[in-house]
Amino acid sequence: MTNPKPLKIAIASGKGGTGKTTLSTNLAAFIAEQDEVVLVDLDVEEPNSGLFFNGILTHEEDIFKMIPQWDESKCTLCGICPKVCNYHAVIQLGPTILVFPELCHSCYACSELCPVDALPMIPKKTGTLRDFQIEKLHFVESHLDIGEEQAVPLISKTKKYVARKYSHVSITIFDSPPGTSCLVMEATKDADFVILVTEPTPFGLHDLSLAVETMRALKKPFGVVVNRYGIGNDEVIHYCREENISILSKIPNKRKIAELYSSGKLMYRDFPEVKHSLSDILDYCITAVRGGIA
Amino acid sequence: MKEIVVISGKGGTGKTSITASFAMMGGSDVVVADCDVDAADMHLLMQPDFNFSEDFYSGEVAFVDQSNCISCGKCEDVCRFDAISVKKNLYVVDPLSCEGCGYCARVCPTKTIVNQERLAGKWFISKIKTGSIMVHARLGIGADNSGKLVAKVKNEAKEIAMEERKGFILVDGSPGIGCPVVSSLSGANFVVLVTETSVSGLHDLKRVYELVKKFNIKAGCIINKADVNPEKCSEIEQFLKENEIVHLTDLPYNENFTRAMVKGQTIVEYDHGELKELLNDGWEKIKNLVAN
Ligand code: SF4
Ligand code: SF4
Ligand code: SF4
Ligand code: SF4
Numbered sequence: 119m120t121n122p123k124p125l126k127i128a129i130a131s132g133k134g135g136t137g138k139t140t141l142s143t144n145l146a147a148f149i150a151e152q153d154e155v156v157l158v159d160l161d162v163e164e165p166n167s168g169l170f171f172n173g174i175l176t177h178e179e180d181i182f183k184m185i186p187q188w189d190e191s192k193c194t195l196c197g198i199c200p201k202v203c204n205y206h207a208v209i210q211l212g213p214t215i216l217v218f219p220e221l222c223h224s225c226y227a228c229s230e231l232c233p234v235d236a237l238p239m240i241p242k243k244t245g246t247l248r249d250f251q252i253e254k255l256h257f258v259e260s261h262l263d264i265g266e267e268q269a270v271p272l273i274s275k276t277k278k279y280v281a282r283k284y285s286h287v288s289i290t291i292f293d294s295p296p297g298t299s300c301l302v303m304e305a306t307k308d309a310d311f312v313i314l315v316t317e318p319t320p321f322g323l324h325d326l327s328l329a330v331e332t333m334r335a336l337k338k339p340f341g342v343v344v345n346r347y348g349i350g351n352d353e354v355i356h357y358c359r360e361e362n363i364s365i366l367s368k369i370p371n372k373r374k375i376a377e378l379y380s381s382g383k384l385m386y387r388d389f390p391e392v393k394h395s396l397s398d399i400l401d402y403c404i405t406a407v408r409g410g411i412a
Numbered sequence: 413m414k415e416i417v418v419i420s421g422k423g424g425t426g427k428t429s430i431t432a433s434f435a436m437m438g439g440s441d442v443v444v445a446d447c448d449v450d451a452a453d454m455h456l457l458m459q460p461d462f463n464f465s466e467d468f469y470s471g472e473v474a475f476v477d478q479s480n481c482i483s484c485g486k487c488e489d490v491c492r493f494d495a496i497s498v499k500k501n502l503y504v505v506d507p508l509s510c511e512g513c514g515y516c517a518r519v520c521p522t523k524t525i526v527n528q529e530r531l532a533g534k535w536f537i538s539k540i541k542t543g544s545i546m547v548h549a550r551l552g553i554g555a556d557n558s559g560k561l562v563a564k565v566k567n568e569a570k571e572i573a574m575e576e577r578k579g580f581i582l583v584d585g586s587p588g589i590g591c592p593v594v595s596s597l598s599g600a601n602f603v604v605l606v607t608e609t610s611v612s613g614l615h616d617l618k619r620v621y622e623l624v625k626k627f628n629i630k631a632g633c634i635i636n637k638a639d640v641n642p643e644k645c646s647e648i649e650q651f652l653k654e655n656e657i658v659h660l661t662d663l664p665y666n667e668n669f670t671r672a673m674v675k676g677q678t679i680v681e682y683d684h685g686e687l688k689e690l691l692n693d694g695w696e697k698i699k700n701l702v703a704n
Binding site (some may be wrong): 132133136137139140164166169202204206223224225226227230231261264265267296300301304319320321324325328331332335336349350359373376397 | 421422424428450453454456459471472489493508511512513514515518520538551553554555557558559587591600611612615616619622626637640641664670673674676
């Protein structure tokens with residue numbers, strides 16, 4: 119099968135613990151039975167889809183963000199840099215300029231507006247990227263260093279690595295961070311299609327409605343997968359119907375599934391109904407993007 | 413006044429249901445702060461009256477006032493976040509990409525870019541069914557810096573607790589290990605770590621505990637769904653022992669978590685058996701631990 123254009127699917131949810139990671143890993147493994155696929159864990163603060171695979175480490179690199187470094191010998195103490203930093207990441211303390219790397223957003227303003235080039239930008243490590251391979255599946259994950267506050271640059275660098283290295287692979291799956299913040303925006307903004315995973319409970323519904331608002335703000339085509347279907351109530355289903363949102367699949371609630379998840383195993387092979395769901399989800403994404411339904 | 417923060421690394425461990433149960437048992441002596449502002453769910457169980465609400469502004473966003481723009485392109489050149497582009501011959505800012513660094517406005521030769529305050533969310537003070545007060549919030553779509561909103565919620569809760577001479581502040585903490593959870597933890601007297609018996613549960617517990625250690629706060633742990641994976645459960649217990657984390661209680665896999673939620677109730681209102689007893693034990697232990 120020759121693919122016209124690589125497909126980027128992001129898997130997101132209003133909050134953690136809805137089964138987003140289970141879906142990402144199982145979907146990736148399912149695709150990898152036939153085709154090459156890349157799974158990218160963009161939940162850089164709490165990455166853990168890696169726990170489900172025992173692959174071969176094929177590549178590891180430190181990820182850097184750019185921060186200014188003060189060059190005392192050139193500085194005239196003109197006082198411009200602390201004034202132009204909107205994040206208070208550069209301050210002047212007597213005859214010294216101090217930089218707080220965790221606060222820096224790498225906007226370059228201080229560096230480029232310094233009249234004497236006394237604040238050159240230098241790289242600072244913010245995290246580590248690892249790339250694993252398990253037959254046809256490539257798994258990329260990044261960990262944010264503890265104490266580092268800016269996760270957005272790490273997410274965007276991880277996406278760039280994947281775009282560079284795996285442009286030939288027809289399907290890439292992004293496991294997004296939970297929530298509705300700027301991190302989710304960064305993780306989902308280049309996706310062709312977003313799958314929102316939810317649970318049929320009041321918390322699930324509330325978080326889903328926030329995630330839907332986010333996707334609408336981004337003007338992203340999206341659909342919903344209801345996990346643990348059978349617990350809770352039907353309100354998520356009603357909500358989707360009213361809002362005209364497609365439900366791609368309902369994955370049944372079974373204690374056995376929870377147990378396999380907890381032991382870090384892929385579970386679709388043991389449950390024909392889950393395998394069926396995965397195939398439905400994949401078909402829907404492909405048709406939605408390539409056929410322009412969404 | 414003692415401050416107790418409940419965190420879990422990742423969501424889905426039952427953290428909010430457990431926190432809500434503690435709030436219920438603590439009754440009028442506990443001011444609740446929902447600091448999980450990114451996915452604030454606590455209000456669904458607490459019947460808040462949204463008595464007071466206020467917009468929360470944080471950071472800035474650039475805006476090009478077209479009347480004086482001479483299309484020199486400088487703003488687009490300096491923006492490191494690809495937030496400025498030319499649309500229909502006009503230079504415009506995409507507010508979702510703008511980080512509010514202010515660089516563009518500084519270089520615009522005609523001073524036609526203005527920085528506006530960014531609406532980052534809304535926060536509320538509510539009377540709740542426990543007979544006490546809850547401070548909660550809603551983060552705006554795509555907003556940055558939820559840490560600041562978390563800090564706001566916590567500080568307001570603290571002030572109320574002081575004024576009204578309450579015994580406890582109970583904080584439903586944020587997930588992750590970033591800025592919001594740092595804001596949730598700062599100033600706490602005791603941390604309750606909620607985890608579950610899965611591979612990711614232990615992994616997240618270790619990561620978030622590294623952060624707790626930095627703050628030097630006493631910690632206790634509740635293992636949820638303890639019976640789902642007994643092997644993992646003993647691994648978690650081992651980790652708790654090694655790090656001198658108090659093992660508060662184990663909760664079994666029980667669908668009453670969900671059933672209570674569907675009714676808009678806390679677990680201790682819905683369940684009158686094992687779960688209620690275990691949670692009650694846990695809460696009593698926590699109160700004793702923070703007392704000394
Ligand atoms: S802008 Fe440059 S010269 Fe001026 S105080 Fe800062 S580092 Fe020194
Ligand atoms: S690069 Fe930008 S954010 Fe970083 S210190 Fe300089 S002005 Fe501040
Ligand atoms: S404020 Fe900064 S991020 Fe926003 S448009 Fe201007 S240069 Fe770009
Ligand atoms: S820098 Fe100012 S004048 Fe130049 S294109 Fe941007 S908004 Fe227009």
